[in-house]
Amino acid sequence: xAKQKLVIHEDEVEEKQLPGRKLRWLVRPDTTGTEFCAxxxxxxxxxxxxxxxxxxxxNEEVIYIISxxxxxxxxxxxxxxxxxxxxxxxxxxIHRLRNSGTEEMKVxxxxxxPTDVPEYTLHEGVEFPE
Numbered sequence: 001x002a003k004q005k006l007v008i009h010e011d012e013v014e015e016k017q018l019p020g021r022k023l024r025w026l027v028r029p030d031t032t033g034t035e036f037c038a039x040x041x042x043x044x045x046x047x048x049x050x051x052x053x054x055x056x057x058x059n060e061e062v063i064y065i066i067s068x069x070x071x072x073x074x075x076x077x078x079x080x081x082x083x084x085x086x087x088x089x090x091x092x093x094i095h096r097l098r099n100s101g102t103e104e105m106k107v108x109x110x111x112x113x114p115t116d117v118p119e120y121t122l123h124e125g126v127e128f129p130e
Contacts, residue, residue, distance in 0.1 A: 004033035010041055018117070019051035020044060021097075029114050038114035042107050044070070044099035053096035053126035059115045061089040063097070068105030071098045073128050081105075094123050 008031075013024040025031075027039040044050070053073065063072075069082040073096040074089060081087065081097075089095045099105040 049098040053123040054120040066106040069101035
């Protein structure tokens with residue numbers, strides 16, 4: 001078994017292109033040895049929206065806006081976000097993130113217990129209200 005990393009820089013992690021975002025898994029059980037949490041960083045270009053809306057059946061998620069601004073849709077309600085904002089997604093809440101600003105939005109996402117994109121429940125057709 002490979003040695004678990006305890007200190008990681010975002011540039012050391014492969015960035016994946018997903019609909020509406022670029023994603024790097026920073027903390028995962030297989031790379032850091034964590035048992036109860038995971039974390040990723042996402043970057044959204046101006047005008048992009050994480051697609052599709054999704055939920056986590058067995059996981060809580062907390063996001064922190066490192067930079068940029070936008071909106072988050074949580075169970076049908078829209079909330080504004082800006083640098084320094086935190087949003088909480090309870091288990092099973094349907095959520096979606098949008099960069100409505102003019103600069104890149106950079107977000108760190110914490111999960112407990114750990115999860116991965118294939119485990120997300122997708123909700124096609126859930127859109128931000130006009």
